[in-house]
Amino acid sequence: MDKQYSTPKIDILPEHIIDQIKAGEVLERPASLIKELIENSLDAKATEINIHLVENGLELLSIEDNGHGMSFENLPYAFLRHATSKLKNYEDLYHLYSFGFRGEALASVAASARLTCTTQPINLEESGGKIIINGGAQDLLIPYGSSTHGTSLYIKDLFYNTPARLKFIKSKVSEKSALKKMLYAFVLSNPQTLFSIKWDEKEREIFKNVPPDQNIIRVKQVFSPKAQKNLESQILMSAESYGDYKVEVYFTLETHTSPQYRHHYLFANNRFFQDKSLHLSILRTLDPIWRLGESGHYLVKITVPPEEIDVNVHPNKTQIKFLKSDIIYSLLVTSLRGALKSLGHSNSPSTSGLAGSHIQEPFFTREENQTLDLMNMNTYSNSNSYSPHQRFEQNQIIQSPAETSNFIQGYISPSIILFKLENNFYIADIKKLMATYICNSIDNFIKSDELSGPLLISEPFKIPSGKIDSHFEDLKTLGFEFDRLNSEVVALRTLPRFVPQNISLEITNCLIEYFLQAKTTIFEPLTLHYFIEKNWPVQTTLPLHILIPIIENSDLQDCAFVLLQVDNLKNLFKSSKS
Secondary structure, eight states: OOTTOOOOOOOOOOHHHHHHHHHHHHOSSHHHHHHHHHHHHHHTTOSEEEEEEETTTTSEEEEEEOSOOOOTTTGGGGGSTTOOSSOSSGGGGGSOOSSOOSSOHHHHHHHHSEEEEEEEOSSTTSOEEEEEEETTEEEEEEEEOOSSOEEEEEEESTTTTOGGGGGGOOOHHHHHHHHHHHHHHHHHHOTTSEEEEEETTSOOEEEOOOOGGGHHHHHHHHHOTTSOGGGGGGEEEEEEEETTEEEEEEEESOOBSSGGGOOEEEEETTEEEOOHHHHHHHHHHTTTTSOTTOBOOEEEEEEOOGGGEEOOSSTTOOOOEETTHHHHHHHHHHHHHHHHHHTTOOOOGGGTTOSOOEEEOOSSOHHHHHHOOOBOGGGGGGGTEEOTTOOOOTTOOEEEOGGGTTSEEEEEETTEEEEEETTEEEEEEHHHHHHHHHHHHHHHHHHTTOOOEEEEEEEEEEOOSSGGGGGHHHHHHTTOEEEEOSSSEEEEEEEOTTSOGGGHHHHHHHHHHHHHHOSSSSOOHHHHHHHHHHHOOTTSOEEHHHHHHHHHOHHHHHHHEEEEOHHHHHHHHHHHHO
């Protein structure tokens, strides 16, 4: 055995390193910090919370509340690890009526930032205090008195003492979207509390407190702040209960393509959480009223006995385990279906996506259908989508939405579409159409300095480490932000607004392949156009609500359309018959 090696000594980590490790677990990003601080204010029975964020909380994050405050004697203990007033024994973990309980948030932020806290107990005769902590070191602790009770926290230079964390902070767009998501979650789940939110030097957003039974007012403010006064008619509400379990849902009829403009919220006992299974159940159940590939806003409030949920399964407390999850799923789907039934909708797949239908004569006559190998799109309009490999069935009377009548006639080949526009017939190459649409949209995205929207659930792509990693910044400039999870897999975090959800994978794959095969190190629009035109997968199903606006886009018509005269149509029929 080589004597130069010896068994390493096991040492106990110093307290300041332990604090920094815990800070990395609890305070992953500014959004997780604001979550912990608002929870503390709500646990202190605050009815008014004022928030100010500068540079998405990295430069300054301040929060002031009118809660019951802390005494001078208790103040320093609030910034010690695992110091809490909310747990006395292990069983309390399963009878939680508070948001915070582990005593880690304030200790974590004190270890990684510059912090000033002033507080005054609700008993104004009792002395409050002021404390200043920089990177875990206490610089000041003095008595403090005020005529109003509550606590104020001013946090500057977040992560200055743990600079490694800054490398994992995402783009400004992603961080601001995450902050908004978290802030609006508290605004929606606590209607009885007044929230005032200020971003940098912009005007404050004010959410006045409302009674819990008028939560629709808060829902309206968040879901559509600029909408008309009668928005309540566009937000549906339904509720179901079973014993001590209750599920209350709000959702909109209006839909959005971009994740950036969608609000999806799940709450259990007013605690915000994320659950992919519940999210997908909601999307599937509401499919009949939401356009294919899009979704509206939804809010689900679940009430369960506190001893029948476990919120201590993840450091940031955004995952929850239910003891009786089958009851939750049943109440959720039942309440959603009840709301659909009130609209006259069925949850049957055969009626999905139809707000009304009528009998329509096929454009081509029976004789033409027998001799012309044309794939008629109207046959498949019940599903609001069409695959170019599907064929027209003869002698079939079909139903289709009124908007597709006398517009799209069918496919001449897997990549050539025939349609009617302003009493003229045209053909278009789908590959060229999609290449022009994508490149024009990317160009507009860059020029207008638009923001891409974060995905609720990141999309994984199996791409080994290599050339693509050097193009992550290029893709981010185009609105597609990727993170590498390991040597084999990357995750798509954001999408630009112009990307329809149901063909997002195809568009993303095209861009990935383009950068993998690109011979240059810079982005070239013309090269991308040529690449997409050559490689767009024609077997892709293009929903009508995506295809029709693309065809109607006047910017694409000159470069992708071919006008057919009467003679051209006759020649087309003759060549197909022969």
